[in-house]
Amino acid sequence: MKTAIVSSSCECQARLSAELDEQRVVIRGWARDPRRGKEELAPANSLGSGKPHFDVGWACPFCTRNVLRSFDVGGLSYRDARPAQIAG
Numbered sequence: 214m215k216t217a218i219v220s221s222s223c224e225c226q227a228r229l230s231a232e233l234d235e236q237r238v239v240i241r242g243w244a245r246d247p248r249r250g251k252e253e254l255a256p257a258n259s260l261g262s263g264k265p266h267f268d269v270g271w272a273c274p275f276c277t278r279n280v281l282r283s284f285d286v287g288g289l290s291y292r293d294a295r296p297a298q299i300a301g
């Protein structure tokens with residue numbers, strides 16, 4: 214299976230990331246707080262998959278905001294999924 218990772222920043226400075234499958238369905242989401250060097254799972258889901266632009270929404274585990282970001286399908290880079298390894 215090939216997956217792609219999208220990332221964005223929350224208003225609280227946490228780095229939000231999500232791993233997507235080839236149908237742009239979120240496999241897992243996580244957030245990293247650079248100030249505390251902490252990483253937490255973050256519920257994430259994608260909206261509008263199947264279009265050239267799609268949105269990914271996260272529930273930030275650090276500040277509880279719901280964060281919605283738009284991404285371009287052309288900007289995704291798919292690679293073979295590796296056994297569970299969280300990008301740093």
Ligand SMILES: [Zn+2]
Pocket residue numbers: 223224225226227273274275276277278
């Ligand atoms: Zn946040």
